[in-house]
Amino acid sequence: MSQKAFVYTELQISAPFDQVPWQQINETIKTKPGFLNKTWLSGVGNNSAGGIYAFDSIENAQVFVTDYFPAEARKFGVAQTTRVFDATATTDASIDMNSVHYGASPKTTPAAFVYTEVQLHVLPFDNGPWRAFNPVLKQQPGLLSKTWLSGLHTGTVGGFYAFDSLENARKFALDYFPGEAKTLNAAFYTRVFDAPVTEAASRDMASPFYG
Incomplete structure (x- = not known):
């Protein structure tokens, strides 16, 4: 497989998933360098929103978590969690x-x-x-x-x-x-x-x- 990195994200938000503007967010994420795929996540019990992503390089994953994602969280006015993982190692x-x-x-x-x-x-x-x-x-x-x-x-x-x-x-x-x-x-x-x-x-x- 072509992925070299995984990214985990979670927003400190409480909103039913049908209220999350995922269509708009998807179109933006698809343009990010090295993005391969994403599985959206909706927290049981707290309605947090997040995802597990695959990227073609660790460098592109790092740009995503330091540049794009903090700005996205800022738009929602909420704190956020991100993690980068080495996909080759596992x-x-x-x-x-x-x-x-x-x-x-x-x-x-x-x-x-x-x-x-x-x-x-x-x-x-x-x-x-x-x-x-x-x-x-x-x-x-x-x-x-x-x-x-x-x-x-x-x-x-x-x-x-x-x-x-x-x-x-x-x-x-x-x-x-x-x-x-x-x-x-x-x-x-x-x-x-x-x-x-x-x-x-x-x-x-x-x-x-x-x-």
Whole structure:
């Protein structure tokens, strides 16, 4: 695959997704250098708005998070979160988890997404525990795929998951993942997102979750 970087964004906003001007935003993002695709995100319970993006280079991803995205957040008058991840470093780990970002065909249309990030420094990523965790992750109820994430400069370890139901996504985020982080003795960050409400917007941005 051609992606070299992933970007995660989330706006500190509370708005039903049908009130987000995604059509206008999509047309602008499509013009950004190196942009490949985006999966829109709508927070369960808080209606935050965000996305997971693929870029053709780390440099273009960095320009996006330092130039365009802060200006977009400013228009909404809200604080924002951005992260840049090295997509090359997690290729093997993600392919093993049927990641659609690395060419796997979607098994079914996702009903929910989960984003995780663990406060660890693991560089190089391949020295980390992904080989031990992947077999366990594959047994989690309703998990369709995972894209591993490796924080640029920080070496934080995370993932972007697709689930077959919101119930299974919540169980993963609330029950399974805290235990996984505990085994690593690390603080962590989780978010659960409603996939159906953002499907049209994500399809318009060539999201790999929709074939």
